[in-house]
Amino acid sequence: MLRIYASELRALLHETSEYPQIETGGSLLGLWSVNGNPTVFLATRPGPGSQRSATHFVQDAAFHNQVERRLLESDGIQSLGLWHSHHSLGLHELSGGDRRRTQDAARRSRRARSCDLLTYFSGSSTQAGGEISVKPYVYTDAAAGVLAPTQLVVLDGMSPIRAAMLRAGGDAHLSPALRGAPDTWAGPWRSADSTAALAAQEEDQPVQERHRRSLFGRRPKEATVETSAGAPAGAPAANSVEWEELLERHVAPLLGGVDQAGLECEAEPIAEGRALQVLLRTKTRTATRVLYVAWDGRQAVVFRDTGAWANRTESVEYVRENEAIALPRALDGAIRGLTTAR
Incomplete structure (x- = not known):
């Protein structure tokens, strides 16, 4: 399973809703459980040097690394992976390029595990305000591209990391890439499992290989x-x-x-x-x-x-x-x- 605080889910959903015709995305930071299930404490928006188009998203690597170093030193959390949108493209799974990107990053960083969150507009909802689907992915062996059946679990309330950032000076002082969703925003969304749901999903159940x-x-x-x-x-x-x-x-x-x-x-x-x-x-x-x-x-x-x-x-x-x-x-x-x- 992949856990994410409601505040971080809202941030990436809001970002997706603002760009219904191009890919967008950001970084996922948090912690891994002993059985290999991630918890997202912070979901960013694109860094200032990111690349976005109708078929392509590349996160700003310098921004991603800077945020990870800062949070590792202050709170002991690290990069879990990335999230990105397929907007109204009609592609409701990770592409081969998405998976190869994760594999290459895992080999370079020598990290065994990684995760992804994919967002896209559901059905014919292809404009801002339409329903957004969120699909989680967990790699049990990121370098080899081995994926597992994954379900999304939303933790109520605000992430303690975002709460600490707001206490430090409020949302206005944050860079655009770190801002959350407006308090008044409440766009429709739905969760989609990245594979057929497991017959019984137990707390911290060890992940299994995905067929692809x-x-x-x-x-x-x-x-x-x-x-x-x-x-x-x-x-x-x-x-x-x-x-x-x-x-x-x-x-x-x-x-x-x-x-x-x-x-x-x-x-x-x-x-x-x-x-x-x-x-x-x-x-x-x-x-x-x-x-x-x-x-x-x-x-x-x-x-x-x-x-x-x-x-x-x-x-x-x-x-x-x-x-x-x-x-x-x-x-x-x-x-x-x-x-x-x-």
């Missing part, structure tokens, strides 16, 4: 052949296709042009394994497409497709919720669109 699959380096298989009736040859009965079947039989065979196009590609199971979230991105991180794939009883279809660009302030819905188009056509369009965007 990447498409990096995957060799394309022979493409699925469509029959005259429109259903893929050899396809299982309606509503019986799980995410591994979608990935192996329907998505992977269509990815032969991804490497040639200079794109990165990953896939994540969603909806309790009944669907796939496929991320396509230029290697320069300037453009991203996120496709949601499911089985409609006859064929693999994309029921949502969103895109975002580093040089634009708004994301685009190519296939909106409650619509669907055949996977080959949607995937081909996404690849061609990203190739053009480069």
Whole structure:
């Protein structure tokens, strides 16, 4: 589990709400329990030298290190990790780049554990004031990228660290990156587990490895052949296709042009394994497409497709919720669109 004081959750939710079309984020500082569960005592906003765009967030490293040194000396707490938003991008999990960033930082600092908090606008709430989802992640082996099933636990009231900072001079004296949410702000939000919830979540239960699959380096298989009736040859009965079947039989065979196009590609199971979230991105991180794939009883279809660009302030819905188009056509369009965007 990941614990966070209500004051710190409000701070990062308020920051997310102010930037509905670009990624934002900050640092997480606190303590680890004996069984490897973090408690967040301070969540910052972006440092003055941070980088933000529709598809990219990089925290100001100098600011992050300065805050950690100060709090380690004064209160004995340290960096736990980072939080960031995927705003209205449609990507509701950590990207491969997010995970590699954590792995690289863990190797450099020789820290075994790390955590992340991901925020994004829920459903079609893509503007300030819309409901925000918060998803926690805990790495049991950060250098290896091993994640665990994680639930968010909110501790009532104000963090003692923030209370001490306010006693020292009030919110007005803090840098913009350290300010909390206004007292009058009360934006809607919801908690989302980063994996299927554990059957029984006990206090300080040891974390377990998270299942995840990447498409990096995957060799394309022979493409699925469509029959005259429109259903893929050899396809299982309606509503019986799980995410591994979608990935192996329907998505992977269509990815032969991804490497040639200079794109990165990953896939994540969603909806309790009944669907796939496929991320396509230029290697320069300037453009991203996120496709949601499911089985409609006859064929693999994309029921949502969103895109975002580093040089634009708004994301685009190519296939909106409650619509669907055949996977080959949607995937081909996404690849061609990203190739053009480069």
